[in-house]
Amino acid sequence: MVMYFYPPSIEELISYLTRLPGVGPKTAQRLALHLLNTREADALGLAQAISEARRKVKRCRVCGNLTDDDCCPVCLDDTRDNTTLCVVEQPGDCIVIERTNQFHGRYHVLHGSLSPMEGIGPADLNIESLLKRLQGSDIKEVIMATNTGVEGEATALYLARQIKPLGISVSRLAYGVAVGGDLEYTDEVTLGRALQGRLNI
């Protein structure tokens, strides 16, 4: 007796969808059936958008950020401050910092953090172009805005040790309690750092 399974084309689609982060077999099945039931323009539009993005998106030749052009709009912008550079792990991090409206300098995107556990060394990150970029530039301060986990911290320390000899000052984002957050739900390491860095009022 033949049992009913999804036809090969749906199984194929499900198998590609399960490779997405956070998508298990059940979610993949739901997404696949949705893509078959939704308007054709939405489904084929997604397929097209994936191919287009893969074809168009490059890394900016100055900062390494993602862009459709040779150089990203921030690097091309003459009105930005040339003396401060903010180093981040991922393109999304730039967007979060832009939203604060507190930073008007330049960016450099590493595309990851040092991780000996996963075999990611300095050569795997966008570090060489960072060091080249600093030499003979107007940059006076580099702000390390890598993540605050073990790997982000190690990356910030590693880079600080390379950059300081160039006579450029290196800073790190302040650690402390979140604005609007409850002390009760703040972890003790963060609270300890917030105490150490306490401010006069």
Place this chain on the structure above:
Amino acid sequence: MVMYFYPPSIEELISYLTRLPGVGPKTAQRLALHLLNTREADALGLAQAISEARRKVKRCRVCGNLTDDDCCPVCLDDTRDNTTLCVVEQPGDCIVIERTNQFHGRYHVLHGSLSPMEGIGPADLNIESLLKRLQGSDIKEVIMATNTGVEGEATALYLARQIKPLGISVSRLAYGVAVGGDLEYTDEVTLGRALQGRLNI
């Protein structure tokens, strides 16, 4: 001053991804960056699989289930019982029932349930072909395996009223406590049904 945003091709990809069920703006952003960072074969493979599935998958002309061919393997299978028909809402429901190994009859897939709230009436479901299929067939029993919510129940009742006049018996899946489940966590409606349907041991 120019602010950094994602380039247009990434924004486009994110906008298509947010149209997927259960995918919010943050998840869409994460998926988009994953699709840009992952192996080219995985990303383009997904794009290709979406287009292929949209092109190939049709509804079986007998039961309405999804298939790459004109008729699904279950309908083509001569060894299945022609006297019982199981009516389900979605193709995925067939697969769950197949896994029980307790049903060897035929299927009919409605592709939804009656929902006056969402404006889904009998004409929007695969019902006409069901009634045609029953006329002059060997089918002696129709098992309603629609979902047990309000809409699934209404659909089962509506169909039962159409099918019984044809001299075909109509049954519904048994309601009761889940096997291996804790009584404590069973809702009172289900438990009430399980009491009503109690079995001699």
